[in-house]
Amino acid sequence: MKNTIVQKFIILIGLSLALGIWCSQTGFTSRQALSISIFSASIFGTLFFWDFRLSFAFLGSSLLLITKTIDLEHLIKFSSLDIILFLVGMMIIIGLLKESGFFAWIVSLILRVRNLTATKFVIAVSLISALLACAVDEVTSIIFMVAAILEICDYFEVNPTPFIITSVLATNIGSSGTVLGNPIGILIAAKSGLTFEDFIVKAFPLMLICLLLAIFIAVLWYRKSIREMDEKIKEVGSNEMLIKLISVPPDRPLKLSLAIFGVTLLFISLHHRLELLWGLEANTILLIVPLISSACIMIWKWNKARSYVEKDVEWWTLLFFLLLFAQAGTLKYSGATDVLAQRLSGAVANDPSLLTGMVLWISAFGSSILDNVVLVAAFIPVVQSFKDLGFALQPLWWALLFGGCFGGNITLVGSTANIVALGILEKERSIKVTFLQWFGIGLSVGIATTLVIWLALLYLPLLK
Amino acid sequence: MKVKEIMTREVVNIPANASVNEALGLLLKMKISGLPVLDEHNNLIGMFTEKDILRYIFPSYLHKVGRFVYDENPKAIKKKMAQLGSLKVEQLMRREVITLDEDTTLCEVAHIMLTQKIRRIPILDKSRKVVGIVAREDVIRAFAKEANLL
Numbered sequence: 001m002k003n004t005i006v007q008k009f010i011i012l013i014g015l016s017l018a019l020g021i022w023c024s025q026t027g028f029t030s031r032q033a034l035s036i037s038i039f040s041a042s043i044f045g046t047l048f049f050w051d052f053r054l055s056f057a058f059l060g061s062s063l064l065l066i067t068k069t070i071d072l073e074h075l076i077k078f079s080s081l082d083i084i085l086f087l088v089g090m091m092i093i094i095g096l097l098k099e100s101g102f103f104a105w106i107v108s109l110i111l112r113v114r115n116l117t118a119t120k121f122v123i124a125v126s127l128i129s130a131l132l133a134c135a136v137d138e139v140t141s142i143i144f145m146v147a148a149i150l151e152i153c154d155y156f157e158v159n160p161t162p163f164i165i166t167s168v169l170a171t172n173i174g175s176s177g178t179v180l181g182n183p184i185g186i187l188i189a190a191k192s193g194l195t196f197e198d199f200i201v202k203a204f205p206l207m208l209i210c211l212l213l214a215i216f217i218a219v220l221w222y223r224k225s226i227r228e229m230d231e232k233i234k235e236v237g238s239n240e241m242l243i244k245l246i247s248v249p250p251d252r253p254l255k256l257s258l259a260i261f262g263v264t265l266l267f268i269s270l271h272h273r274l275e276l277l278w279g280l281e282a283n284t285i286l287l288i289v290p291l292i293s294s295a296c297i298m299i300w301k302w303n304k305a306r307s308y309v310e311k312d313v314e315w316w317t318l319l320f321f322l323l324l325f326a327q328a329g330t331l332k333y334s335g336a337t338d339v340l341a342q343r344l345s346g347a348v349a350n351d352p353s354l355l356t357g358m359v360l361w362i363s364a365f366g367s368s369i370l371d372n373v374v375l376v377a378a379f380i381p382v383v384q385s386f387k388d389l390g391f392a393l394q395p396l397w398w399a400l401l402f403g404g405c406f407g408g409n410i411t412l413v414g415s416t417a418n419i420v421a422l423g424i425l426e427k428e429r430s431i432k433v434t435f436l437q438w439f440g441i442g443l444s445v446g447i448a449t450t451l452v453i454w455l456a457l458l459y460l461p462l463l464k
Numbered sequence: 465m466k467v468k469e470i471m472t473r474e475v476v477n478i479p480a481n482a483s484v485n486e487a488l489g490l491l492l493k494m495k496i497s498g499l500p501v502l503d504e505h506n507n508l509i510g511m512f513t514e515k516d517i518l519r520y521i522f523p524s525y526l527h528k529v530g531r532f533v534y535d536e537n538p539k540a541i542k543k544k545m546a547q548l549g550s551l552k553v554e555q556l557m558r559r560e561v562i563t564l565d566e567d568t569t570l571c572e573v574a575h576i577m578l579t580q581k582i583r584r585i586p587i588l589d590k591s592r593k594v595v596g597i598v599a600r601e602d603v604i605r606a607f608a609k610e611a612n613l614l
Contacts, residue, residue: 103529143528150523154540427524 008048016041023336032336035069039327039378046374054316057323070330078329079322082287083190087183087321088313089290093264094136095312096297099304100257103144105250106132118229119219122166125149126215129167130174130207133417135265138175138182142168142417146424156232161431162222165438168421169214169409169445175417176405177207179268179286183321184376184404191380192397193282195272202463203401206456210406210449217448221441256300264293324377332381341385356395356457359383363403364450368410376404395457395464402453410446412438467573468566470606471587471596477502480509480554487512487553500586500594501557508586508594510557520556521545563588566595574603 020037024030038060045056064070070078097103106128113124125145132141145167153160175181178199179189188194219226250258267274271285298305331337348354359379366375383396408415412422412435422438425431457463477500478487487499491514498513521544562576563586573585577600587596608614 098529143525147523147525147529151540154543157539424523424525 012044012048015044028336028339031069032334034067035330035334036336038063039331042327043374046371054320057320060327061323064330070333074333075326079326083186084318084322086186086287086290087318089294091313092294092297092308093261093290094140095308096257097261100254102257116233118226122219123215125163125167126170129170130211133171133174134177134181138171138417139420142171142421146421150428156229156236158229158232161433162225164421164425165441166218168418170211171417172405172408172415173207173211173214173449176402177204182405183373187376188397188401190283194397196269197272210452213448213452214445217445260293264289321373324374328377328381337381338385340382341389345389352391353458356399357454359396360399360403360454363400364407367404367407368414372404372408376400392464398463399457406446406449409442411442465570465606467564467568467587467598470602471598473596475500475594475597478512478553482553484548484551484553484556498584501553506593510559511561512553512557516556570603570606573598
């Protein structure tokens with residue numbers, strides 16, 4: 001165990017140093033090489049030592065400052081405090097929704113499907129997983145979906161694994177549908193100027209098409225489990241008892257929470273028009289709406305306000321994001337991303353279609369191993385640098401978004417939703433999903449959906 | 465006042481290899497909510513409480529999902545209750561136990577109960593053997609007596 005840790009640490013240092021030396025000898029300035037070396041050490045740190053990622057982010061940022069690769073003013077500027085505050089606001093709103101029973105209420109809707117069949121169940125689970133991931137974050141939504149699936153599978157005495165895997169696949173796909181589904185959505189929106197409406201008009205329909213494709217693949221892949229569940233449903237009887245099992249009456253606090261969430265979503269969806277109407281800077285409304293809503297929540301539930309901020313906001317993750325964004329910004333600040341952009345565009349002979357495909361597939365396969373926020377944060381300054389080389393950026397932003405979200409389906413460690421869901425399955429039912437058990441369906445869905453996006457990016461003028 | 469003056473000296477305990485059903489029966493019979501768990505040398509190795517049973521039968525994600533209403537007992541809970549008989553106390557018990565020595569003051573005991581959110585604390589002698597147990601009720605009774613309320 002100790003030896004493995006030492007080995008990993010030596011590999012991390014060796015790789016980062018080698019990358020820095022290689023960069024300095026291949027045309028990068030020493031400052032650019034240093035910024036790449038330190039940033040890659042942070043990335044390798046998250047890959048090899050996930051539990052220590054915040055320590056690596058702290059150390060990396062300190063090294064950047066001490067080596068004068070970046071100054072304090074720019075480090076703070078690149079830390080994207082606007083995105084962090086947006087996420088803080090959304091986490092407080094989600095804390096209220098959780099407490100008021102919103103998610104349990106949503107989940108109880110699945111149980112109300114009349115004349116339940118296994119195929120109907122797979123479709124309902126997939127649709128709700130995807131839509132819930134669109135509206136809130138994917139991690140919150142998957143916990144509720146897994147809880148519901150376990151209850152239902154217990155009731156019918158069937159193995160929950162195929163249904164949980166299907167729900168996770170749908171969650172990762174659904175998280176690309178709006179700005180809210182995944183931290184990379186808001187990150188891309190804030191850096192690209194794409195609005196919530198752009199996501200609804202362009203990303204959401206594509207997400208739905210990919211979701212239908214994923215459901216089709218899942219129904220085929222798990223046809224045996226579906227048949228077994230159908231037999232059990234016939235044996236156990238209708239789901240009338242199941243409907244009674246979990247129910248949440250829509251009481252006053254739930255209705256009020258729903259109203260707050262609804263108004264928040266409405267203003268977020270209209271943010272671009274309101275910003276134009278009131279002459280505000282781009283994304284001002286998008287970023288402040290969650291803050292206003294969470295402020296109202298903390299006034300309404302004043303005696304729980306501290307608990308929302310301390311328990312529902314994931315400060316560990318947010319601090320990691322903040323420093324990661326700052327380190328990725330250093331690549332831009334040092335000019336390293338401009339050199340990288342030139343080389344990448346040279347590698348594809350300045351062909352925009354090839355470049356879009358490259359960004360899509362790199363982000364998809366990269367996200368299957370790395371956390372997608374890490375990958376997208378690193379890629380954003382590179383994409384920004386493509387603008388100076390005359391490329392249209394919009395297809396590249398969509399490629400980054402869909403690649404980052406769909407790539408998470410390829411392996412069982414591809415996204416936080418996968419890890420959370422499989423962790424609960426193992427703890428609750430002692431079922432351990434193996435790498436290959438996941439990889440079969442994960443790769444099929446990941447490749448098929450990414451292919452759909454590739455074709456859309458190549459041939460749909462809407463995305464250009 | 466020291467804790468040795470108010471603690472219960474006849475401590476009801478359970479061996480680590482006893483079945484959970486046996487421990488549950490003891491908790492219900494003695495009308496207490498927790499038992500010190502001892503190894504074969506009578507050393508304290510854990511605490512077994514009602515909370516450990518609830519934690520086992522309810523899903524681990526319960527605290528993450530906020531409000532989750534069960535109108536009736538789901539099959540999973542009945543199944544897990546049925547499994548209790550096949551489990552040993554050491555499989556469910558909490559291993560990190562806060563203990564005190566006999567000379568700890570009452571205020572210190574009350575302070576620890578309040579800050580650590582615990583109901584009862586085993587008291588150990590110098591050879592680390594359990595010589596008593598103090599519950600919240602004992603502390604309150606002692607304070608009330610001192611204030612001539614009882």
